[in-house]
Amino acid sequence: MFLSTALLSTAILVGSGESTCSASKVAAVAPAEKTIVETALGADTFSTLVTALKAADLVEALGGNGPFTVFAPTNEAFAKLPKEQLANLLNPDNRALLQAVLTYHVVAGDLSAKAVMRTKNVSTLNGQRINFETSDAGVTVDGASVIQTDIRCSNGVIHVIDSVILPSTLDIVETAIEAGSFKTLAAALGAAQLVEALKGEGPFTVFAPTDEAFAALPEGTVASLLNPDNREKLAAILTYHVVSGRVYSEAVAAGNEFKTLQGQSITSRTEGKQVLVNGARIVKADIETANGVIHVIDAVILPE
Numbered sequence: 001m002f003l004s005t006a007l008l009s010t011a012i013l014v015g016s017g018e019s020t021c022s023a024s025k026v027a028a029v030a031p032a033e034k035t036i037v038e039t040a041l042g043a044d045t046f047s048t049l050v051t052a053l054k055a056a057d058l059v060e061a062l063g064g065n066g067p068f069t070v071f072a073p074t075n076e077a078f079a080k081l082p083k084e085q086l087a088n089l090l091n092p093d094n095r096a097l098l099q100a101v102l103t104y105h106v107v108a109g110d111l112s113a114k115a116v117m118r119t120k121n122v123s124t125l126n127g128q129r130i131n132f133e134t135s136d137a138g139v140t141v142d143g144a145s146v147i148q149t150d151i152r153c154s155n156g157v158i159h160v161i162d163s164v165i166l167p168s169t170l171d172i173v174e175t176a177i178e179a180g181s182f183k184t185l186a187a188a189l190g191a192a193q194l195v196e197a198l199k200g201e202g203p204f205t206v207f208a209p210t211d212e213a214f215a216a217l218p219e220g221t222v223a224s225l226l227n228p229d230n231r232e233k234l235a236a237i238l239t240y241h242v243v244s245g246r247v248y249s250e251a252v253a254a255g256n257e258f259k260t261l262q263g264q265s266i267t268s269r270t271e272g273k274q275v276l277v278n279g280a281r282i283v284k285a286d287i288e289t290a291n292g293v294i295h296v297i298d299a300v301i302l303p304e
Contacts, residue, residue, distance in 0.1 A: 036070055036153045037063045045160075048078040055090050056098040062106070066155035069111035071130070071141050073164045081164055097169065100126055100290070104167040110157055113139075113149035127203055127246065128167045128288045141165060168288045171199045172206055175289045181296075184214040184222060185238075191226045192235040198242070202291035205247040205258075207266070207277050209300045217300055236262050240303040246293050249285035252277065264303050277301065 037059050040046040049072055053059050062068060078086060089098045103125040111122065116139060121131045130142050139146045144163035151158040168175070173195055176182040185208055189195050198204060214222050225234045239262040247258060252268045253275045259265045268277045275282045280299035287294040 032152045033154050035063045035155045036066070036068060036158060039151065039153050039158060040072065045074045046072060048075045049073060052078075052090065052098060052102060055092070056095055056102050058099060058102055062155075064155065067108075067110040068125075068156035069107040069109060070156065070158045071105045071107075071144070071146075071161050071165070072158050073105070073144070073161055074147075077144070077161060077163050100167055100169065101164070104128060104130065104165060105161075112157060113146075113159065116141075116146070116149075116159070123246075124167075126167050128290075129248070129286075130165065168290050170289055171291045172202070172204060172289045172294060173199050175287065175294060176206075176208060181210050182208055184211045185209060188214075188222075188226065188234060188238055191228070192231055192238050194235060194238055198291075200291065203244075203246045204261075204292035205243040205245060206292065206294050207241045207243075207280070207282075207297050207301070208294050209241070209280070209297055210283075213280070213297065213299050236303060237300070240264065240266070240301060241297075248293060249275070249282070249295065252282065252285070252295065260303075262303055266301065 034042070037050075037053065040050050040053070053062065062070070081089075088094055089101060106125045107122050107130075108125060111119070116132055117134050119132055121129045123129050133140045141159075141161055142165040144161040144165050146159050147162050148160035151160070170178060173186070173189065177186050189198060198206070224230060225237065240260050242261045243258045243266075244261065253270050255267075255269045257265045257267050266278050268275065270276070275285070277295075277297060278301040280297040280301050282295050283298050284296040287296070
């Protein structure tokens, strides 16, 4: 069952491959010759979304050829946000933030309801991934319930959700600092003058050693690396933990070789239930950040 019992009739339409448009106010304004934006403009339930798209200067983009899949929050979904947060998003000074939030609701390609049910996660136009969960109660997207599906448009499809989903707005460095378990890594990035680089657009994938991982190095090693005279050596070690692009756990677990920003490559492999990168064990994977992904490892890996 894709949706709850209360929406059983809608779910039957989905199962037969028909659009759910005939079941709601959106149906009257959602013939397939209209684009996603035109469809939203014609439906009262998306007036806040339309206002946000205009404020973010995304109307023309979502009116393009696509195809796109949009997980569209209703007016009630936006109303769940604190008033200050919504006002902050619509502030012209925060257009980049609003664009990041809205593009987090958009996927390149045509993803039908059936396809969503078969998918665990997918990358958005924001760059970060959204996660799907299917149960007897229905389907959720990052915790937001899908309440209507397969609204067909000329350049894609709309699925309606009951909450606004929010991407990470912290970059890799900010995420590491907030976590509290990467104090040595944060200090090392500062000493190596790499903070600004890892706060850049990226995206990057960082295999981040914990404080315990650094503490496991031979006595005096960390102090020596933090010495300004050894900045180049420290930078080489740290950039050996960084890969260009967003590399998620599936690709790491599959066993691959990844070229690092240091220049040399690291190799991943799976042993039983453990995923290793150059012998370091991944203890937490797929931590999303605004400019990349963090995988936490239990040891510092060293280049030749």
